[in-house]
Structure formats: structure tokens, C-alpha cells
Amino acid sequence: MKILLASSEVHPYSKTGGLADMVGALAKALAHAGHEAAIVTPLYRGLREKFPDMRHVDWYLNLPMGSRMVEAQLWSLEPQPGLTIYFVDQPGYFDRAGIYHEANISYLDNAERFIFFSKCVAHLARYLPWRPDLVHVHDWQVGLVPALMVQQHREGWIKPPPTCLTIHNLAYQGVFAPDTFNLTNLPEEFFGIEGAEFYGQLNCLKAGIAFADRITTVSPRYAREITTEEFGCGLDGFLRNRQGKLTGILNGVDYGDWTTTKNRFLKASYSAARIRGKERNKLVLQHEMGLPMSPKTPLFGTVSRLAEQKGVDIQLGALEEMLSTGLQFVLLGSGSPLFERAYLDLARRYPTQVAVRIGFNEGLSHRIEAGCDFYLMPSHFEPCGLNQMYSLRYGTIPVVRAVGGLDDSVVDYTASAELADGIKFREYTAVALAKAIRKALALYENPTLFRHYRRNAMSVDFSWERTVEDYLRVYRGAVGAA
Numbered sequence: 001m002k003i004l005l006a007s008s009e010v011h012p013y014s015k016t017g018g019l020a021d022m023v024g025a026l027a028k029a030l031a032h033a034g035h036e037a038a039i040v041t042p043l044y045r046g047l048r049e050k051f052p053d054m055r056h057v058d059w060y061l062n063l064p065m066g067s068r069m070v071e072a073q074l075w076s077l078e079p080q081p082g083l084t085i086y087f088v089d090q091p092g093y094f095d096r097a098g099i100y101h102e103a104n105i106s107y108l109d110n111a112e113r114f115i116f117f118s119k120c121v122a123h124l125a126r127y128l129p130w131r132p133d134l135v136h137v138h139d140w141q142v143g144l145v146p147a148l149m150v151q152q153h154r155e156g157w158i159k160p161p162p163t164c165l166t167i168h169n170l171a172y173q174g175v176f177a178p179d180t181f182n183l184t185n186l187p188e189e190f191f192g193i194e195g196a197e198f199y200g201q202l203n204c205l206k207a208g209i210a211f212a213d214r215i216t217t218v219s220p221r222y223a224r225e226i227t228t229e230e231f232g233c234g235l236d237g238f239l240r241n242r243q244g245k246l247t248g249i250l251n252g253v254d255y256g257d258w259t260t261t262k263n264r265f266l267k268a269s270y271s272a273a274r275i276r277g278k279e280r281n282k283l284v285l286q287h288e289m290g291l292p293m294s295p296k297t298p299l300f301g302t303v304s305r306l307a308e309q310k311g312v313d314i315q316l317g318a319l320e321e322m323l324s325t326g327l328q329f330v331l332l333g334s335g336s337p338l339f340e341r342a343y344l345d346l347a348r349r350y351p352t353q354v355a356v357r358i359g360f361n362e363g364l365s366h367r368i369e370a371g372c373d374f375y376l377m378p379s380h381f382e383p384c385g386l387n388q389m390y391s392l393r394y395g396t397i398p399v400v401r402a403v404g405g406l407d408d409s410v411v412d413y414t415a416s417a418e419l420a421d422g423i424k425f426r427e428y429t430a431v432a433l434a435k436a437i438r439k440a441l442a443l444y445e446n447p448t449l450f451r452h453y454r455r456n457a458m459s460v461d462f463s464w465e466r467t468v469e470d471y472l473r474v475y476r477g478a479v480g481a482a
Contacts, residue, residue: 001475003030004132004161006040006121008114008141009099010085013051014044016099017305018251018386019168022218023138025254026471029464031082033472038130040121042094043075043087051077054087061088063119066183070116074124084130088120104337111176114141114204115183122148126157134475136164140174143208147190150211162478165212167205169383170226170233171309174204198234206235214478215239215246216471218384219405223248231381247474250408251384252467258366258390260458265366270395272458275451278370278395285371288364289330289355298444299328300437301372301396303365303387306335306343311378311401316342317430318378322437323350330355330372332364369394374440378425378433382406388422392457397443397450398422399436409462421457 009015011024023039030037048054057074064070072090079085088094093113100106107113122145125135137145146163153160181191181202191197196207209215217223225231227240239246260277261269267284270277279295286293304310316339319329331343331354340358347354357364369375375391377400384405388398392409400406402424410422423443425436443450 001134001472001479002036002038002130002132003134003136003475004038004040004121004125004128005136005138006118006142006145007138008042008117010039010041013041013047013085013087014099018218018384019139021254021386022168022251022384025252025464026468027083028080028254029252029468030471031080033465033468034082035472036082036130038084038086038128038132040086040088040124042117043089044099045095045097047087048075053077057086061120061123063116063123064185065112065116065119066185072116072120086124088117090116093117104335111174111180111202111204112183114174115144115180118142118144118148118204121145122152125149125161126152132161133479134161134164136166136471136475137208137212138166139168140172140205140208143174143204143206144184144196145208146211146213147186147196147207148184151186151190162213162482163211164214164216164474164478165208166216166218167209167226167383168218169309170205170217170231170235171381173198173206173233173235174202176202176204178202206238209235209238209242213245213482214474215242216474217246217248219250219408220248221408222383222404225381225404247470249467249470249474250405250462251386251389252464253386253389253393253462255393255463258369258393260370260394263366263370265363266370270370272395272455275395275454281367281370282372285330285367286328288367289357290351291328291330291355292352294328297326297328298374298441299330299372300374300376300399300440301330301368302333302376303368304331304333304377306333306339308336309380309382311380311428311433312339312343314428314430314433315376315378316346318433318437319346319354321430321434323353325441326353327437327441328353328355329376330357330368332357332359332361332368334358334360369396372396373444374399374437376433376437377401377406378428379403379406380428385409389460389462392421392460392462395454395458397440397453397457399433399440400424401428401433402426409460411456419456421453421460
């Protein structure tokens with residue numbers, strides 16, 4: 001098959017979270033499985049300098065944005081056989097310090113930026129000599145692509161490929177003032193209750209749900225959750241009406257990047273059979289973070305956006321209670337200034353137990369996963385989550401709330417003593433999380449059981465080679481129906 005993917009961020013070219021990891025890994029896996037994959041993504045600042053093999057494509061885009069025309073150029077890169085990355089070069093929209101915002105303030109023209117990007121995707125899907133069998137778009141930033149392709153079909157595109165929309169996080173929908181719909185140049189009928197309109201405003205993700213041929217989410221449980229009022233973010237009824245084309249597929253992990261052997265970010269390699277290297281990585285992490293180097297002290301860690309979705313409020317409450325046990329905690333992340341200050345204050349008050357780094361550091365994220373004994377992920381909701389899967393491969397026992405992909409990917413002792421590889425809790429409270437941390441500490445004090453958990457964790461397979469087959473079934477179903 002020939003699959004054209006579109007995303008506002010793709011690892012290793014741009015990244016703010018798991019969306020970039022997933023799209024980059026899925027495309028690589030499709031190519032590795034013998035298919036042809038191409039990705040369309042914006043050309044952000046510094047990419048041409050960072051990837052000098054990028055070449056200019058003799059292709060110019062001149063697309064309407066309301067009453068005016070906007071031009072762009074195209075660059076490409078072929079990182080492996082069967083995979084091409086197309087970068088949309090429009091400096092006015094994408095040559096900026098951030099992808100979506102600066103200093104936690106969203107760009108005021110985000111609607112215009114990503115409506116234009118969506119038009120570029122639809123244009124390339126139609127006119128590239130390499131004709132895709134299916135177009136797979138990711139999240140609200142390209143949510144308008146299916147609608148644009150439907151309109152192109154009405155205007156004379158005889159046989160457009162079917163479209164698949166993946167919802168990575170329903171909480172982010174791309175909702176803008178109603179007059180921004182004019183920038184789409186779509187007929188007014190697309191802006192209706194069964195289309196892009198949402199309480200009088202333009203909703204880019206809702207447009208994708210309305211017009212895509214297939215919809216996927218990033219875990220089976222999340223596919224069920226988003227059809228409920230609790231997790232549906234106002235679109236639960238709209239999604240219930242489309243359950244027939246909705247599928248939940250658990251994300252995979254790129255074990256080429258997330259490996260405990262020959263990893264450039266780790267001081268020592270290790271495996272389930274030879275675990276001593278993990279003990280050395282723990283000491284290295286404690287030293288790097290400025291904590292006492294104590295191999296016997298249980299070390300907990302988190303790498304996360306500091307937002308309410310990630311459960312950081314109840315984590316702060318639980319840590320206030322549990323630091324009295326003598327455990328250590330390290331955090332890498334950024335987000336809400338309120339939460340950033342709260343974690344920095346916690347580190348100031350407990351300098352020998354808590355260490356915090358604000359920002360993102362790829363190497364440090366690997367060292368936290370490898371050096372910690374436990375990984376805390378108390379999300380309020382979690383479409384899939386990747387860090388719990390990274391933790392499992394690194395032999396770091398995840399402590400998670402049983403929602404979304406966390407529930408799908410972690411096995412608690414109460415579900416299977418034989419296969420247990422993590423600790424789950426259900427109630428969204430600091431008290432419930434503190435109780436789960438106590439279970440982790442009890443597990444740590446039982447070396448035989450702790451080794452059993454670690455062996456189970458490191459043997460779980462979330463490779464993309466398995467996951468890609470689930471996507472191919474969805475693709476084939478869409479192509480067959482079309």
C-alpha cells in the first residue's frame with residue numbers, strides 16, 4: 001500500500017509530545033513492513049540546518065486562504081527506503097521559536113497556520129505523482145483535510161483516496177472563532193451541526209470526525225471512554241453516532257530508540273538477565289540530579305507535561321505525604337507555571353529527596369526511565385501514554401491510574417500474579433496515589449517479587465511490528481469500502 005501521513009510534528013524533526021513519536025514510528029514501521037509511506041509536516045525553524053541532506057522539491061504551492069493567496073515551497077528527505085518526508089516551507093507560518101506557542105502563550109494565528117497546512121496536505125494528496133492509496137491524518141491540526149478532500153471530489157477529483165483520522169487527545173480540538181471558517185474556502189454547508197460547527201465555533205477535530213472514512217484512537221479503552229460523557233469533551237454523542245468506524249489501537253514503541261543496550265544516553269547497558277547495569281544507571285542519575293547516591297533508596301521518577309491531565313496535582317499531594325518514608329523523586333517536565341513553581345518549591349524543601357528539571361532533555365528522559373525503580377503516571381485521563389511502555393522495557397515499574405492506554409498496557413497483581421508488571425489505582429485522589437506508592441515501597445522490600453515484576457516488564461512486547469498490522473487492517477477496510 002501507499003500511505004500518506006500528515007502531522008504537525010514528527011520525531012526526530014519536531015516534537016512536543018507523544019504525537020511526534022507515534023507518527024514517526026508508524027511511518028518507519030510501515031516502510032519496514034514493505035509498504036510505501038510518506039509524511040507531510042511543516043518546515044520549522046532550524047530543520048534545514050539540522051538535516052543538511054534535505055533537498056528542495058521543484059514544487060510550489062499557491063493556495064487560497066479566504067480572499068487571498070498564500071505561497072509555500074516543498075522540501076524532502078528520505079531517511080530510509082520506502083519512506084519520504086515532505087516539509088512545507090512557509091516562513092510566515094512556521095519559521096518561529098515554537099510549534100504552537102511561546103512562553104505558554106498560543107500563537108494568535110494558529111487557526112490560519114494549520115488551515116493552510118491542511119490545504120497543503122489535501123493538495124499534495126491529489127497532485128503528487130506518487131498517488132497514495134490512503135491519507136492518514138493526526139489530530140486537530142490536520143482535521144480539516146478529510147473535508148477539503150470531500151470538496152475536491154465534488155469539484156472533479158474523480159477518485160480521491162479514503163481518509164483515516166487518528167485522535168491522539170480529544171481534549172485538544174482546535175476550536176476557533178466562527179469567522180475563521182472563511183479561511184477554509186469550503187461551502188457554508190460544511191459548517192453545520194453534522195460538520196465543523198461546534199456551539200457556533202469552528203472545531204477542526206470535529207470536522208475530521210465528521211468527514212473521515214475511518215477514525216482511530218491510540219488505545220482500545222480510550223476508544224470506549226471518548227463515547228462517554230466523562231471523557232467525551234463535548235463530542236461523546238457525535239462519536240457514539242460514528243462508533244461503526246471507530247477503532248482503538250494501542251500505540252507501539254520504537255525499540256530502536258528505547259533500548260537498554262548500546263543506548264548513547266545511558267552510562268551502562270543492561271537486560272533482564274543482567275540487571276546490574278540498571279543499578280549503575282541509578283547512581284549516575286542520582287549524581288546528575290544532585291541527590292545522595294544511595295542504591296538502597298527507592299527512586300521514583302516522572303517525565304511529563306505539567307498539566308492537570310497528567311495528574312500532577314494529586315502527585316504533588318501524594319508526595320507531600322510519602323516523602324516522610326525517605327523515598328527519592330526526580331521530575332523532568334514543563335507546562336503550567338503554577339505546577340512548575342510547586343515542584344521547584346518541593347525540591348527546595350526536600351533537597352536530599354526531590355530533584356526537578358524544568359524543560360525537556362531527550363538524554364535525561366532516557367536516564368530517568370533507566371535509573372528509577374518506579375515511574376509515576378497518575379493521569380486524570382490518558383489516551384495511550386508512552387512513558388509507561390518505555391518504563392516497562394527499562395525495568396522501571398509503572399505506578400499508573402487505570403484509565404485509557406495505561407489500563408491497556410500495565411498488568412496489576414490483582415489481575416494476574418503471574419504476569420504482573422505494574423501497580424494500578426482507580427480513584428483520582430492524592431490518597432489513592434499515596435496508597436499505590438505504599439504498595440510500590442512494599443514491593444521494593446520484597447526482592448524476589450520485585451525481580452519477578454521486572455522480568456515481566458522487560459519481556460512485554462509493544463513493538464510497532466505488531467501494531468502496524470492493526471493499522472493496515474483499518475486501511476484495507478477503508479480502501480475496500482471506497
